Amino acid sequence: MRELELLSHIYRSNPALPAGVTIPPGDDMGAVLLGGATVLVTVDQVADGVHFDLATTPIEKIARKAITRNLSDVAAMAAKPVGAVAAACLPKGFGEDKAKTLFDAMHATAEQFNCPLIGGDISMWDQRLILTVTIFAEPDGIDPVLRSGAQVGDVIYVTGKLGASLITTDDPPGYTHHLDFTPRIALARKLAVNSAIRPHAMIDLSDGLALDLPRICEQSNVCAELDTNNLPISHAAHLAAQRSGQPAWQHAMGDGEDYELCFTAPPGSPSIMPAEIDGVPITQIGTIVAQHPGPVVTVRLPDGTLADTASLGWEHKG
Ligand SMILES: [Mg+2]
Numbered sequence: 001m002r003e004l005e006l007l008s009h010i011y012r013s014n015p016a017l018p019a020g021v022t023i024p025p026g027d028d029m030g031a032v033l034l035g036g037a038t039v040l041v042t043v044d045q046v047a048d049g050v051h052f053d054l055a056t057t058p059i060e061k062i063a064r065k066a067i068t069r070n071l072s073d074v075a076a077m078a079a080k081p082v083g084a085v086a087a088a089c090l091p092k093g094f095g096e097d098k099a100k101t102l103f104d105a106m107h108a109t110a111e112q113f114n115c116p117l118i119g120g121d122i123s124m125w126d127q128r129l130i131l132t133v134t135i136f137a138e139p140d141g142i143d144p145v146l147r148s149g150a151q152v153g154d155v156i157y158v159t160g161k162l163g164a165s166l167i168t169t170d171d172p173p174g175y176t177h178h179l180d181f182t183p184r185i186a187l188a189r190k191l192a193v194n195s196a197i198r199p200h201a202m203i204d205l206s207d208g209l210a211l212d213l214p215r216i217c218e219q220s221n222v223c224a225e226l227d228t229n230n231l232p233i234s235h236a237a238h239l240a241a242q243r244s245g246q247p248a249w250q251h252a253m254g255d256g257e258d259y260e261l262c263f264t265a266p267p268g269s270p271s272i273m274p275a276e277i278d279g280v281p282i283t284q285i286g287t288i289v290a291q292h293p294g295p296v297v298t299v300r301l302p303d304g305t306l307a308d309t310a311s312l313g314w315e316h317k318g
Pocket of ligand 1: 028205
């Protein structure tokens with residue numbers, strides 16, 4: 001069973017949610033009312049052999065990623081992190097020193113983003129390393145931005161540059177985006193607090209633009225058109241294109257683990273949207289259009305012809 005099908009099965013099995021659930025399943029974080037206050041929550045897991053390779057990745061970077069992946073979901077809501085808890089399944093023989101290094105690095109990363117690690121659990125087993133992190137967040141004066149708010153005519157933007165996040169580059173030396181990225185929390189909150197440019201809908205790019213933009217469209221009941229000529233393509237994606245023979249824009253759309261933000265904002269936003277915030281570029285890549293029976297996302301290729309994400313090899317399911 002595919003992950004997304006399984007998740008939607010879980011959501012369907014709980015259709016009647018109480019009023020205290022203010023953001024239901026299907027967004028980057030859920031939210032509940034606790035004592036009258038909105039508390040957002042997300043949980044995420046990284047596993048050796050799936051999200052990192054323990055044999056070749058420093059433990060500190062694995063620990064960092066376990067925290068920052070979750071913080072990227074906090075950014076997608078424009079929320080403010082409050083605290084985190086972490087659980088680790090350590091392979092037998094992992095060793096106490098490495099376990100301390102792992103939790104020290106999770107602590108340090110969490111502190112760096114004002115999201116202290118307030119609890120955890122460790123078990124040993126005879127399989128590979130798994131880390132599970134839950135993060136709590138609060139609106140702190142800024143209404144969370146949902147996936148469901150995109151409107152026809154909205155302009156679609158992405159932050160940063162996309163593609164080939166697994167490739168280590170020399171810019172800066174040793175930088176590997178999927179391990180070293182900065183969750184865009186501060187940027188998201190600067191966008192969302194400004195009513196002139198506040199996103200209508202937002203998601204963080206974990207599976208890649210080709211799969212994540214359709215999630216905004218589905219939740220908002222709209223379609224999207226994007227232009228590959230406008231995509232901000234990373235240095236790593238150009239390197240990947242040289243090696244793979246595929247166009248760099250395909251790496252930018254499909255490689256995943258960019259942990260940048262994709263958001264939509266009103267039609268008048270291009271004249272007021274900053275070109276960058278805190279040094280992170282903000283790029284206009286397309287437009288939200290009315291829902292139609294055809295593909296959810298239509299892509300204008302470099303030669304001007306039109307295609308859709310499914311025909312390009314990205315099958316979106318749920
Ligand atoms: Mg997400």
